[in-house]
Amino acid sequence: MNYSIRLSTEEDYPQILALIKDLALFENAPDKVLNTVEFMKQEKHLFGCYVAVSETEEVIGIALYFFAYFTWIGKSLYLDDLYVKPEYRNMGVGNKLLKYIFKLAKEENCRRLRWQVIDWNTEAIELYKKVGATIDNEWINCDFDYEQIKNF
Secondary structure (H helix, E strand, O other), rough: EEEEEEOHHHHHHHHHHHHHHHHHHHHHHHHOOOOOOHHHOOOOHHOEEEEEEEEOOOOOEEEEEEEEOOOOEEEEEEEEEEEHHHHHOOHHHHHHHHHHHHHHHHHHHOOOEEEOOOOOOHHHHHHHHHOOOOOOOOOOOOOOOOHHHOOO
16 A cells, blocks of 8 residues: 655545544544644644555554653654555554654654653553653643633
């Protein structure tokens, strides 16, 4: 199967959002996706996204990222979502998207590349271990959603 990797454009946002929703469904949290194409357009300066695109211009995978600053480390790249449609898995698409993320982190002189994986996604964990990622079981996420922020 032939596909290419490129930076996303606004025209890709509907397909990117569809994949984000697919990922949320896979992670048993479909009701957690509050993002919209309109929000993505308004906030496009806050994130970047590599897309894997088939010959028919179907977005088959995404690597959505943003830059962060961690006090102990400095400039970092945070990979928020890496997702490949199930029918395109085990074809090297996820690995190739990761290579683009690593290339960007090097070009931007990032001191850390970080992402999360849900603890029961063994297939993804195995891929990350295979490429040499350190899996941290020590830190716990602390989140406030939009309503909680407003009410704090």
